[in-house]
Amino acid sequence: MRYDVIGLTEIRRHHPFNAVYDTGEELFHGTCDSRVGGVGVFVNTSLPVNIDSFEQLTDLLGCLRLKTCGSIPALTIFVVYAPTSNHDEEEVEAFYMELRSSTEKTILQGLQNACSKNNGDCEHLCLMSDYQPRCFCAYSVLQADNSCRANPSFLSYSHGVVVEFVSVSPNATVPRGALRYPEIPLGITVVEADPDRNQLIIVDSAQNRIIVFRFATNSWYSVADDVGEVKGISFDASNRELYYTRSFPPSIWRLSLSADDPSNYPVIPTRVTLLGQDNKPKDIVVHPCRMLMFFTNVGIVPSIERMYYSGYKRERIVDEDIIGETRLSVDFSAEKLYFTEVTSEMIYRVDFDGRNKEVVVPAVDRPFALAIMDNWLIYSRAGLELVIADKLNGLSERIIAVTTTPVESITISAKVIRQCRANVCALLACSDECRLSAQGKPHCVCRGERKLEADNVTCSGSDIVVKKCAVNEFLCNFDNRCISYEETCDRYPDCAHGEDENEDMCSQRTCRPGYFNCGNGLCVALSKKCDRNNDCLNFADEINCECNVDEFR
Known part of the structure; x- marks a missing residue:
């Protein structure tokens, strides 16, 4: 007026x-x-x-x-x-x-006025409104006693060289404004939350290091230097260990973040496993309670793989529909793995062994980064939009943020997300297997062709699965799948239950007609003998070969 x-x-x-x-x-x-x-x-x-x-x-x-x-x-x-x-x-x-x-x-x-005395008993801001003092909080949530508490749940997402923050709830707050240079280095790519210490773990690709940014002090420090080209990171908050994938050599590493004092860093990471030259690991997520890690591999056979923290029992769990870039997220409440696939433009959900794959969101315009928070699925669409939707069916979607550059990663700051659940299957006593629905409810299922009885617990019928595979294939009995015969006894379990790496079979078997016995359990096609490639891994297929006129034996 x-x-x-x-x-x-x-x-x-x-x-x-x-x-x-x-x-x-x-x-x-x-x-x-x-x-x-x-x-x-x-x-x-x-x-x-x-x-x-x-x-x-x-x-x-x-x-x-x-x-x-x-x-x-x-x-x-x-x-x-x-x-x-x-x-x-x-x-x-x-x-x-x-x-x-x-x-x-x-x-x-x-x-x-009332605000001039002891700041109106407000922790942060006191403003007069209609002749009455009102308390406000900066980047935090107002409590009943007029104190301010950091928002326990918010999203952090990286794009370009910026880290920004957004709350899922329209009325909640974020810890601060956008993070950008010079507050953080210019080369940041992937970001991961450490809610217990109110900080972020960030990959600085320009300097090949991993840094930590603390909200309380608005400062950062390096926790590991010379880490190579890091593609994906995942934090085990329970054991305070960071797992990350590295492009060269193709490998997975572990970094301890147990110390709280910045003066104890940087530390030297430990290599968990070396994947081999034909592998290209990228995104990674961990499950602290099961001590499992899941990672994407865009090597010769694009796939999603899993193994234990120790590197034991590496297995490929999803390879169908994996063509281009793929990102992962774990739903801890329902024991499900969600993933985006750029080429098919879909978001999927599978069990931890790769079974029961479902399409959650079809026809998504270039889906990439994603995260699960409570009952919500958050993902980037067309690279420049952050979308939130129902995690069960992909409905009720709404845009919560728009960026000027493609979103590289999304992480959730919430202390309750990774809490280990009680074994909800223990009381069912399923005769074959117990699995969880997308809502996290347990139910019994049967293996192979066996049928579930009326009691929804007992399975009847034969365990034997009869399926015919081609002469150049091997049958995985338990998951009813055929794999290449050359992938057997290669020290890498391709079958869900590892029967292709059975020690008795691999130590005593005779190779099928048309295959060369490498002497170490491997059988390779005769066409690969003397092709100048070490297909047997012990060079047995390259011994006693005829040399070309320009070669010397």
Whole structure:
């Protein structure tokens, strides 16, 4: 609004009054002494409803106080009457001293609101609203006792060289504004949350290091240097260990973050496993309670693989529909693995062994990074939008953030996400297997062609699965799948239950017709003998070969 005071006037009346005129103006007059006159103000008739008071300070000074209007603070207007006949220097000096003391007194009185005393008992900010103090928190959540607490759940996402934050709930807060250079290095790519210590773990690809940014101090420090080209990271908050994939050599590493004092860093990582030259590991997620790690491999056979923390029992669990870039996220409440696939433009859900694959969100425009939070699935779409949807069916989607560069990673800061659950299958006593639905509810299932009885617990029928595979294939009995015969006895379990690496079979078997016995359990096609490639891994297929005219044996 516009506070419109038309003018001031000299009044000779000896008592306060106000009068409304036909011209649409109103006169306010006050007096401080019944023997003398005072000063008054003319205002538009629309203004009086916003007048708090008019006070006569002296016979020459008046004070008009206006109320707060919306977000506009209260306004005090001083009305001064200085007749030209009073030109004596002493009178003029006395007048100005009186004016100065009156204004200083009034201004100080105006500051004495509830927020001026002990900040209104607010931890962060105290603001007056409708003459009442209100507490506000900066990048935190207001509590009942007017204290401020950091939001326990929010998203961090990286794009370009920036880390930004957004809350899933529209009314919640984030810990701070966007993180960018020079607060963090220029080469940041992937980000991971460490909610227990209120910090972020960030990959600095430009310097081949891993750093930690602390919200409490708004500072960062390096926890590991010379880590090579890191593609994916995943933090085990229970054991305070960070797992990451490395491009060269293709491998998975582990980094201890147990120390809280920055002076204890950087530390030297430990290699968990070396994957081999034909592998290209990228994204990785870990399950602390099961001590499992899942990672994407875009090598010769694009796939999703899993193994234990020790590197034991590496197995390929998903290879169908894995063509391009794939990102992973674990739903700890339902024991499911979610993944995006860029080429097919879909988001899938599978069990931890790769079975029961379902399409959650079909026809997504270039899905990439993703995360699971409570009942929500958060993913990047077309690279520049963050979308939240129901994790069960992909419905009820809404955009929660828009970026100017493609989103590289998403991480959840929430202390309760990775808590280990009780074994919900223990009470069912399933005769074959117990699995969880997408809602996290346990139910019994049967292996192979066996049928579930009416009690929903017992399975009947034969365990034997009869399936015909081609002459160059091997049957995985338990998951009813055919794999290449050359993938047997290669020290890498391709079958879900590892029967292709059975020690008795691999140590005693004779290779099928058309295959060469490498002497170490491997059988390779005869066409690969003497092809200048070490297919047997022990060079047995390259011994006693004829040399070309330009070669020497």
